[in-house]
Amino acid sequence: MTVSGIRPPKAILFDLDGTLIDSAPDITAAVNELLAIYGLPPLSLPQVTAMIGRGVRVLIDEAFAASGMALDGAALDKAERVMAPIYLRHLTGRTRLMPGASEAIAELHAEGIAMAVVTNKPERAAREVLSHFGLVERMGAVVGGDAVSRKKPAPDGLFMALERLGHRAIDTVMVGDSGTDVTAARAAGMPVVLVRGGYTRVPLEELGADLVCDSLHDLPHALNALNLA
Numbered sequence: 001m002t003v004s005g006i007r008p009p010k011a012i013l014f015d016l017d018g019t020l021i022d023s024a025p026d027i028t029a030a031v032n033e034l035l036a037i038y039g040l041p042p043l044s045l046p047q048v049t050a051m052i053g054r055g056v057r058v059l060i061d062e063a064f065a066a067s068g069m070a071l072d073g074a075a076l077d078k079a080e081r082v083m084a085p086i087y088l089r090h091l092t093g094r095t096r097l098m099p100g101a102s103e104a105i106a107e108l109h110a111e112g113i114a115m116a117v118v119t120n121k122p123e124r125a126a127r128e129v130l131s132h133f134g135l136v137e138r139m140g141a142v143v144g145g146d147a148v149s150r151k152k153p154a155p156d157g158l159f160m161a162l163e164r165l166g167h168r169a170i171d172t173v174m175v176g177d178s179g180t181d182v183t184a185a186r187a188a189g190m191p192v193v194l195v196r197g198g199y200t201r202v203p204l205e206e207l208g209a210d211l212v213c214d215s216l217h218d219l220p221h222a223l224n225a226l227n228l229a
């Protein structure tokens, strides 16, 4: 307890793409390599960026639709299999940490706050990126979109991370960049903070988060001011 009545969180669940890392350039490269195999021209960075956050299958579906080639279920299954190794070859080359990510994680770790990543990215890919940036050992759990039967906006991955961390939803805050993260956090009964600079085109104020931060630099301070129920 810092100030009377204000109770900071004991654990934080981070979204990955658009929140801790700026992976859109690598994901765009992977999408364009896949499209090229199908004889399709490349999409732009802003086009692909808007497709990130709901898992690789949605990404592929939307990329083909935007290229004028709608895929049925079986064709989408096949494209997903073709994409898997391509995606894994484009994880870190053009990906950077979001501003303030390492500082915020170091500060929260020093404060004894438990942390986990809950992403719709495949878990192997998420672990590889976190390990590349030296952050995987800071995370008490990494839950990928393929580790649960329902990805975010369902709360399944958040519950799995809580179980692994040994914390309760009411002591935990979800930190993300999109409406998907807000919906998942609400479904898990958890407060949610959104950070600007991610992959959502909708103004963050309209997404119903408890708090909006300009960058991860502001996060440790903002969390102290968040009044948990």
Ligand SMILES: O=C(O)COP(=O)(O)O
Pocket (backbone or CB within 6 Å): 015, 016, 017, 018, 052, 053, 054, 055, 056, 118, 119, 120, 121, 122, 152
């Ligand atoms: O859509 C993805 O693959 C990843 O998205 P997330 O890390 O923002 O959940």
Ligand SMILES: [Mg+2]
Pocket (backbone or CB within 6 Å): 015, 016, 017, 018, 019, 052, 053, 176, 177, 178, 198, 199
């Ligand atoms: Mg995201």
